[in-house]
Structures are given as C-alpha cells and as structure tokens.
Amino acid sequence: MEIASKYDPSQTEGKWYSYWMDNGFFKSVPDEREPYTIVIPPPNVTGVLHMGHMLNNTIQDILVRRARMLGKNACWVPGTDHASIATEAKVVNKLREEGINKSALTRDGFLAHAWEWTDKHGGIILEQLKKLGASCDWDRTSFTMDEVRSQGVIRSFVDLYNKGYIYRGVRMVNWDPKAKTAVSDEEVVHKEVNSKLYYIRYQIEGATEEYVTIATTRPETILGDTAVCVNPNDERFSHLAGKRVLVPLINRSIPIIQDEYVDMEFGTGCLKITPAHDINDYEIGMRHNLNSIDILNDDGTLSEAAEMYIGQDRFEVRKEIETALQEAGHLVKTEDYNNKIGYSERTDAVIEPKLSTQWFLRMGELSKPALDAVMSDEVQFHPAKFKNLYRHWMENVKDWCISRQLWWGHRIPVYYLADGSFVVAETEADALAEAQKVTGNGALTMADLHQDEDVLDTWASSWLWPITVFDGFGEDKKEIDYYYPTNDLVTGHDIIFFWVARMIMAGYEFKGQLPFKNVYFTGMVRDKLGRKMSKSLGNSPDPLDLIATFGADGVRVGMLLCSPAGGDLRFEESLPEQGRNFANKIWNAFRLVKNWEVDEALPQPESAQLAIEWFEARLQQEREVIADHFDKYRVSDALMSVYTLFWDDFSSWFLEMIKPAYQQPIDGATYQRAIGFLDDLMRLIHPFMPFITEEIWQQLRERKAGESIMVSLMPERRDFDGQILKQFDLLKEAIVQMRTVRKERNVPMRDVLSLMVLTGDDGYVPRFNPVLQKLVNLDAVQAVTEKVEGAVSFFVKSSEFFVPLESNINVEEELEKLESELKYTEGFLAGVMKKLSNERFVAGAPEKVVAMEQQKRADAEARIAALKESLARLKA
Template identity: 40%
Template structure:
C-alpha cells in the first residue's frame, strides 16, 4: 500500500496515468482466455482508419466500449476486447497519392511494388500512433490480439468470401450505372454517397421535331452538360399533349444528332415540361429507360469527369466548364427557352465531399436480395437489437430498398480482386490461389484484375475474421471462436449504420450462420459547444491527446460521457472538463480525509461483515440512510448498464457521491470520527470505507486511473481494482424508513440554510427554533436529530412545543411532513433596531408623499408640464403610497 504520509495533495494524472496503465498491461490484466466456467463477454473495436490520429469521436466510442469491458470484467465474466485498425482504402490511398504529389511523383511513376511498400510504411506509422493513443485513453484491450484488415490471415478470409460468393452466384461482374468519384478516381457504393439539398437551376431546352419545321419539344434539366450523351427524349404514355410525337425523332441541339421520342411510365407529367431527356450512361433511372427501349449508351466523361471525345467540340473541358459553354451555346443558337432557380439533392463522396458522377461502368457487384432478407429476419426475430430502437426502422428501410452492392474499387491499396481474365477465350477465373492456366481453354495467357475490394467488404468480416475464420490455423483459435463468438455488443456511431453495421449483419449471418453481435449501441456524434459538427475545414475540432495532457484521461472520459443519451449527439465543452477535474479533486480529498481516520486493519466488508454491521446497535440513522442510498445506487447503475444508459450511470454516481455522501453523510459523521470514545466511532468508519470504495468500484469503468490510485491507497487492497468484484446491494437491508426520515431532516436543514442565505446572516450567528408535531415517531426523530441541526445549520437549540398554539407569532415557518419548525424573527433580527429603522423609513416616505401631493395639486405644473412628466409623478406617488402601507403594516406586526 502506498504510504499515506507521502500521499500527494492532488491526483496528478500526468505523473500517474502512464505508469498505472503500464502496470495493468505488464501484468496481463487485459487478457481473456477460454474458460467454460465463466460467461464470456466480447466486444470487437470498430477499427480506426490508418489515415491520421484519433479524434474526439474515437475517444467517445472507445470510452463507451472500455466502460462495458471493465464492468463485465468486474462482474467476473471473461471479458475480451479485440482491437485493430482498418486499411481504409480510399482515404489512405488519397493520403499516399498526396504525399507522392508533394514529391512530384505519381503512383505510375514508382510502380505497384514501390507504392505498396510506401503504403505499408504509412500503416506502421499511423497504426502504431493510434494504438498508443488508445492506451493513453485507458482502453483495456487485449493488445496481443490486435488485428489489421489487411494482415495475412484477414486477407485470406476476405478472398475466401469473394470466391465463395462468386461460386454461389452472389458476386457477378457487369455493366451498370455506378457512383463515380472524379476526385478519388474510383467507384463508390450507394451508402458512400451523401445527398444534400443545394441551390441550382432548371434549364429549359428545346429539341426540333423531325420533318415538322418550327415545332419543338422542350425538356427541363438540372445538368445541361449531359445533353452530349442524350439518346432519347421520353414522355409519359398517358400524356395527351405529346401522344402524336411518340416514335418520332427530334434533333439534339448543338450536336445535330437525331434521337427518338419514347413513351415511358417513368416520366412524371407534372415535373418541368412533362418531357425528359434520357442520358443512359449518366443517370440510373435513364439507364433503366434505355434498357426498356434498347437505346444506345454514350459515355461522355473520363475518370476525372472531363468531357471525352464523345463530346465533340467540348472534349477536354471539365464538367463545370462544359456546362457554362453549353448553356452559352444553347442561348446563342436559340434553343435555351428559360432558366429557373431550383433546389435539388446533389450527391457527394462521403470521403472527399466532391460531387459524384453517375456513370455506366463495368464493375463487380454483390446480389443483395437474399442477403438482405436474412438480415431483416434477424432484426425482426430479435437476434440483433438496436439501441435506441428507432434505428431498427432506419435499418429496415435501407435493407428493404437496397440495391446490388458495387464492391470493386479502382485503387491500388486494398484487397486485390482474385479474378484472372483469359486473354484468349475471355473466361473469368476466380480462385484463392494464382491460376496457371485458364479453367476453360487451358491457356496460360491470364491477366489479373487490377481493381481492389471495397473497404467495407472486408470490414464486414471483422466480428468473426478477428478469430482466424475460416482457417483457424492458430492453436486454440477454433475454440476461442466458439467461446467468444457471437460478440455481445457493437458500440459505434449512428453515421455508419449503412456502411458497416448492416453489412456485418448480413455477412455474418451468411458465413457463420449467426448474427455477429446481440446488441448494437449507436451513440451520437461529438459536436462543438455551439452544436456544430467538428471538422478540419471549420477548425472546430479538438485533439483528445492535448486534453489528456492538460486534464488527464479520466477528465476527458467524464466530459464526453456525462449527460450522453444513446443515439443523440453530444456537445463538447471545456466546462465539463473543469467539472471532471473538480470531481477528481473531491474524490481525492474524500480519500485523504478518510485515510486520516482509518486504521491498518480496515477492509472492504464481505456480505457477512455487512450483516454484522446491520445488527450493530451502534448503527445510526445516517448510517442506515447512506447504506440504503448506496444500495439504490448499485441497483440503478446496474440497470443503467443493462439498458445501455452509460451517461446516466455516470451522472448517478457523480450525484450520489457529491450530494449525498460528501455534502451530507461525511458532514454528519464528522463528530463521531473525531470522538474516538464514541461507541459508534468504528461503525462510522466502516460505513465511510464501504461506501467510498463502493463508489470507486462503480466509477472504475468510467474513470479507471484515479479509481485505481484511490483503491491502492485504501488499506488491505487487492492486486488491482480491475479484478475486484462489482459491488452488490445488501439484500437484507431494509432501511426505507431511514431514507424517508433522513430526507425529512435534510429538507429541514436545507431550508434553514436557505433562510440564512436569504437573510445574509453571518455564519457565526446561532439561533433557537421551535418545533411542533403530533406524530410520535417524528417527535423522537427530531429529538435525536438536534445535533444535526446544531452542527449543520447554526441552530443553537430546539424547543419542542406541546401544541401548535404555542408557536411564536412573529416567526418564519418551515413546513415538513406532519411537522412545523418555527424560527422567531427575534432570533434573526434585533426587533428594537428593526422598529427604529422602519420608523425612519416611514418618516421619509411620508415626506416624499407630501411633496408629490403638493406638486400634483399645483394646477400650473399639471397644465403646463408635458403629459408624460405629469404621469410619471403620479406613478411615483402610487409607489410611495404602496411602500408606506407596507411599512405601516410591518410596524403594527412587530408591535
């Protein structure tokens, strides 16, 4: 045990947190093993991207997870938290390409092998940094199990899934409209497109009808640059306005190309002019129309969204330049009818926030119908539950409307697609190993696909891939998989429910036959003090490491968890950090105070010790009250954890410790502590120790460092608080009456304190009070509680009245349940002095009244002064008269 004599006045996180964490890790406290005698509890960490360092959102996410792991570890379960990092293909490649660009190089300049060498060097640097940051935060992960989404074992799992899905018919290659990011230069999935309403325009363009000079059909479009890829104009078959034009042709302005007019139910008669230009290569709906009418598909843009050779004279322009030129040329040619302001949804890449470009492209896809149906059933059957439950509706809606998933990416960094194309017969060879000959024609002329897989395809295997699935080559890995999988809870932000959560569910169900986790806790996003989402561009983010450096990890954890509610965004504020710092100081001071009285034999009581304590005649009202209150706290915190109300649990602990334990119980028992001859001296110490350590154990999942340090200072401590048992409520404690009695006394003391504050009475002033009750139990309670009132609110004595008629006439009355407490005014003020003061005030008011009456009786003043001035004087007279009435009534009252 640390030496109390050398105990610092304050807990110094900078000096202690690193050392405490190193001791935890070196002693193997974070490790978990297969133990059939214990219940397992498993969390897999949402792997942070290796693109940078952790941000405040990561801190929130991992603090939540750590709280659950520490809680279940203290419950005696085999608690396993598996950490890892994600290769984050698009984001990481963008970083490396940017690094190369700063050196005047491109990927192609250095080649694939040199590029991958750089990429892995990047991974080592940033993965190591992230892991260290997680340690600083206090994350109690089993670091020996740390995984990377491109380590050898995980890569084999990813490729095995691709091959299995391909052989089952779930994966196919085909041409479809996909979302293309011209900035990241790759396809992205539907879930990776963020839509936002933007101010734009509707351009009305007329197309000349073939063989009908002077007759035109007018279309409205939000993207005039795509006119270059138009292959038809569509109208609704029920629209009588255009029925005679169906199957005719019209001239495409600027390009002078004749295109058909088709009838299709897709067209909304009420939108624009009722006529829609059809660009099958650059709009998913137009593509479907094109398929139905066998229309040509003309791609007009390259990978950078510049106009290609199909754009004629506009080739080489980027899409914004092309729009300006085309609109200008349409106006000059007389084919631009008008322009209207128009708000519409525009899609952007969730990574780089640049506008995406729908385009026809040959890609790899996953058929989603069967997979989605299984995932919907798992949620409907309760195999997976969402917290808050409202997110199930969002999940269901997305699954019910899901389209096939585009999984190929035009990147070098990532899991390369295991497909080889025969250059002689065109056969696609999909294999776990590199094929030497074509499976169809035995040609050796094979070329591997250059694309890589969507990051989320591999990340979706995370809950079971981390255990070595499907090979289980490591010793004991299969047994660990059976013991620890499925995991218990996934903790993550609601913003990736589509990217990752939904995909883990359908992948796990398909590949393991089980849902990956029982519960999904979706927390909100961290925002700044003004409620604005933190971002680099706004420069309103905060670095968690800087906060830890200044305040400590415990303070940061408190500040980001306190007040949180599942699914709701959380505001970061420095005030919460200051509250956390004050809380830590309060805990430390409580420890220092108690250690000054505890002897070396003091222990945390067993259930048997607590039963003996309850039977002790030295156990007083305040003892029973605080034991019952900590009982309730333990029950409440357990319920909070079961209901995933982490913020509420922390707030309950804070409120109890500060408001009940420190403000009331410690103050009440101080006289017993300093009086060693008091027969209840040791009882008070036992209660103080038990309640403090119970609070510290309850608080440990949230603020692990200071609670470990406090625990180590308490006499007869164990090896570490991490391995201590979670507090249990005292089953036989029946102290509801004690709680009601103490609450009444606290109310009375608090109201007397409030009165002292209102009257601005000196702390040294002590006064007598009277009390009346016709309830025998309350009478005995008040008689026993006289010392409380004397010590805690400056009451010198209490006179007990035999009837209410004996109550003093001039007194402040405090009403308690079946009880009245009277504080005579003579005890609070000098009556003669107060009478003299009131007499002086009355004299001054009478003089002022006379002056105003004389002034208003002067007809010259009333007739010549502005009406507003006269009215003000009359108002003054009214106020003076009211004050005078009140003073006279007070003088009569005082006699």
C-alpha cells in the first residue's frame, strides 16, 4: 500500500469526527466509574469563533480526552450564553437596518425577533468548535435562557430574596446611555483619554464683580449644579462661607458649602457639586442635604431639568456650552488634561453615573465561603498567583447591581401591586396567590399585578452554569449528584470576577460545596506585537482558515506551544506551522515503520534488542513526567514532553537504531515492538492531536468496527530500568563525538571506521557496542590498555576513545584541541576544589551534594592526567 509522504489533515479530520459522533464516544451518562466533568465557558450567541476560544477549548479538549483515556467517565458540557446587552444591541441594530424601531415593538414582539436571531446564529460557534475536534457531549448542549436554565435563575432569585440577600434601592449606578440600561461595576472599562479642564467662573450672588472659579472636565453638567464646595481649611475662600453663587447661563442661585473632601491643591480648590451625575458629588450632596437635579435623559440627551439644550446630546452640548460660556464671559481658560473615563464594556458608550432604582444582591455573606475556598486551595487556581487578585476583590466586594433595563434576558420575578408594594414568586400563579394572601383580598386577579419590566444581568444566569447544566434546581438529582462538583474550569483570567468568583459563591450558596476543583486561567491571545486581537485592528487570523491551512492538530499544537497558564501569549503563524510539521513528522515515522518488509525468520539483532530495552525505559520515564505535568496543569510542558519524546527519542534515536539496511527486511520481534511503541506514543499524543493519532492508530493493527483510540486507555505503567537511561546518555555522547570527528575530517558515513577505547572509571558501556557500531558505521569497537599512536581521540567522562584514520592527523590541530580541553577541565576542577576546600561547605551541604562534588573531582583529575599524557606523546 502506498502511503503519501505528506500528511493531509483534510483527508482524515472530517472522517474521524463523524466516526466519533456516530459511535457516541462523546456521550456521557452516569455510571459506576469516577466522573470527570468540565462545563464549557459558554460563548455568547452573538459571537464567532476567535483565537481565545481556540486556546480555551483546545485545553479543555486535551483535559477531557486524557481523562477519558484514564478510564474516567468524561463529560464535557457545551452551551451558549444569551449575553443580554450584547445580543439586544445586535438585534436592535438589525431591526433598525430593516427600518424597525425597537420602541415600536411590544416586548413579546421584540423577543420573537431576538429568538429568531438566536436560533439562526447561536449554534454557529459550537459548530465551529467541532472543526477543532472538541469532544463535547453535544446532546447536553445548553443555553442560559432555555427552560431548565431559566427555571434555575428564577428559583435562585426567589431563594436569595427570601433569604434577604436581594434588595431594591436608589443608588448611583453605571448607566449605559446607548443600551439604556444600568451595568455592573465590572462591566465598566476605564480608559485614559485626552480631555480638557474648563475653568469657569461663577458670580457671587449680590456682588456683581466678584466671582469664584471652578475647574471641571464636564462643563455641560453645570446645569445640574446644586452647590459649590470649598475646603473649610482653605483660607482663600473662608470669606465666602454662607454666601451663594449663580450658576452661569441659567442664573440659578446655589449655596457655597464646605467639605473636607475638596482637594485644595487640585484645580482652583473650588469644586462644583452635581449630585445627580457624579458619585462623589452625590455623597457630598447627601451630607449637606442638597437637591439632585438630573439633567440627562436615559439616552444621554439633556432633559427639561437642564433648562437649556433640551433634547441635545451631552457631547454636542459640551461643545456648545463652551462657546456660550465664552461669550457670556464665564470661561476663564481651558487646559489639556488626561483623565480616566469609564466606557461600557459592551457598547463602548461613555458611562454616566446616574441615580436610579435598581435591584441589588448583597455580596458580604455570599463571598465569605467563596473566599475561604480559594485561599485554602479547596478550589485551586492555576497559576496560583491569581489567588491574590481574587482575595483583593473578594475582600472589597460591593453589592452587585443585577437589574438591567432590557428585554432580552430573564425577567425579574417581582410583581407589583397598585399601591407599589410587591411580591416575589417563581410563577404568575404563585405571585397571585401570594398577593391575595398578603393583601387579604381574595378577589385580586393577574390584572392587578404588574411584573417588573427589567431583566437580570446575564451573569446572574452564568454564575449558576455548573449547577443548571445538570438541572441542579430541578427535582431529579441523579445527574447533579453524579457530575457535581465538576473537576476543571478553563477560562480567561479577564473574567475572574464576572464569572469565576460568582460561580464559586453560587456553588457554596446553592449546593453547599465548590463548583469545580481546579481553575485553569488562560492568558489573552495577542498578536506578535503584543496587541490584543480584535476585529477593528484586523490582526486576528480566522481560526477556520488556520485549521484549513495547518490542520486542527497543527493549530492545537500551535496554540499550546506559546501558552503557559495565565501568561499572555503572542500568536503568529509560525506556531501552527510548527504543529503541522510535527504532525508530518509523526506521519513519516509511521510511514517508515509501516513500509518495512517483515521477515519472521530473521534473528533479532543485538542493537535492536538494546534499542528496545532503552526506549522502553525512556518511554516509561517520560510517561511519568507527562503525568506529573498534567497533575500540575502544565499542559504546554506536557506537550513539549511528548514532542521531544516522539521527535528526538523515538524518531532520531530509536528508529535509526532499529532501521534495517537499505531494502533489507526487518525481523519480526523488532517490528512488533516498534508497532507497540507507536501504539503507546499515539495514545500519549492523542489528547493533543486527536485526528492524526486516530488515523495512525487505526492503521497500526487490525481494528474492529467501533474501536477508537479516543476510548482506549493510556499506556499502563510498567517497571523500567533507570540505569540504562544514564548509560545511554554516555553512548549518545560518544556518538556525537564520532560524528564530529567524521565531519571535521570529511570522512563520509559510508566509510567504515574503527574505534578503540581506553576505559576509565566511567564514560564507556561496552554492552552498547552493537548500537555504537551501527549508528556511526564502525567495523569494531576494541578495548585497549594504552593510548593509540597517531589516532584522533576524544573523551567521554574519563574514558578515552581513539579513531585511527588513514590520512595522517594534523599534530598542530590535535595539540590545540587537547590544550583547550585541558584548560577547560583545569578550570572546572579549580571550581570544584574551591567548594571542597571550604570547610563550611563540606560541613553544611547535604551528603549527596558533597559526594557529587567529589565524583566530579575524581573525573576531572583522571581526565587531566590523560590529557597531559596525550599532549606529551604528541609533542614527543
């Protein structure tokens, strides 16, 4: 059978993914095995697959596939998130393009459009994940707004309300004027911007030529001013106490008040107070019983309360009021100024601090067990450095504003009565019954109740995800009891507060235990210049194009090559290219072995026997290293281990050692072991590169229908000889030296050479002679008792090797080489002696370390003696 010399992923990936699906290998149902569970961080229904998803889901798939091959009942639950603000914004935009205004629609009418949109786009990203090889149990695909998940959200709300954790209040919130909703603190992104500081003078009431000057970055808000404030310790203004000033343009009279909050150094030391539009001003206003004048509408235009510019946008007004103030003689000057401005994470609109009535979740009690869980490592963070960040946030946690003035989401289950009082219930029927009970009025009907118009923050459903995907709020506990707590969560560190912290809180609150045992934080995928990948920069490759070019296996490897846990990673196309090259390497090693002609009658060469003995040990050793990497969540290190094991140890060393001479058959015993090793290696590599390993595994031996590497078990642990690994390293060193000899003298591999060894204490293992002979083409390796005249020589440890060459050796060059080696070894010995002659070292260091130094000394001394002797002979 002819096997192509290049591996072609397009021939295998689709085929095997279908095979896995058709055989139901991704499916998990509770059984007697130990469960291994991951819930996917649900991507937004608005999203398309980006590099962050690629990284994230590659890691999850690796963990899941490995767990499955360790005999666990692996379950990876996929799903999507309704992303209320983002989705609603997209739907509103789409409708607008179609000439439909949201306000012209009823709530139900709008939701019909939103569902249509979700049905059309929501599944795209999950389909894309299949191209990556994701082994999710697709039958479990969940959506944060489907029936089961919604029920969980509503039940948890009612439960938290009944426990007294949820309250309604008027607070300064972050208002997104574009989405026209409040957002939580976590959804505000602060950015440094160049703005201007406007110095504006206010006339003192009753004194025509007397003014105070304030500095502000937001001149339009003067229309909402209700005071001017100075520091009581500021003597410059002490004479103004008790006086009043007039707000420019509208001539409203407002008091001058005193509060230590004012920084005397900043600006003019005189601060305008606008309680409705600044959180600090709001607090000062509370202290001094000031009015609040809200001059803005929900969409960021000025309201009637502003008296001027009514209906105009806030930024437009800022420009116009500058001119107006200038003309009226109130603008003293402007200065360039850098400050931080809050932007909406979802819409990028400038956030307005705004007073409004919202629902809040008290976080104090909820955060305690969640903080302890992480600090005590009951929930482990990888890398652990995120514990600090987590603690800081949890210790300063603020109440969570959970209401959103949107339609797309879970409608808040609060029902108001005509008098403004309300009941909280899971269903309308329950609400009505409750209302009748509370009011004592059995005649109430649903028409007398009005449900809250707002919906809940999206994260109020996401934080329940590890519970709700197993219907944890439902009656049947079989699933949740089996799969919960889940094992690992893999997510970006940017949502540690949005999501991770809150999931942990929800886990303890609703299930009484942790939601997952480990959190693996990934870094952000950046381009090679270190910039975040974004659509607007156009610096993000299309993941599906990458898969088409390099294969899913190649891309998976590429993602991992640059991704230590938690650190940002710089992505460039050379990485998936390297992954593709690795796939090709694997392919060709397989091709070599598979194409050998086998002759069962042939005896096994000694060199092959030694090679097998060595590789067996090497494989076992690395198998343990890989397991250790996984235990510590060093996934890229684990990949690097299999990479070098396959490429260097298996391909470059093992296969070269057993390779039969050109066009010669191989003996049966060696061939079988080579196939066996390939089988082991494919299984070790499978979690990283599922497709190529399945393709090869299927071809290695006869497989039955329905068999698959993905449901096979990892190579079992076997005892191995550690000694042989050390011996082999010495052999390698001799081989490398021999290759150098050939290269330096231009002796081609096909010319047979001889080798003599003057054995020292260490450095030469005679039993490997057959391998040595084969790999560097020697007719014999012969032990000698004294130095060989006229031969090129080199050392391994204290053993000296001689290669007689037909051409005369160059004495000058030989001398130079020996001299430099002598110099190096003497320097090395000096360093060792310095340590050994230090009494405190000998006394203080562990015995093992001292013994090692003594061994180094013996080796160096023997070598120096030998070098000196060789030099003397050459000179003679």
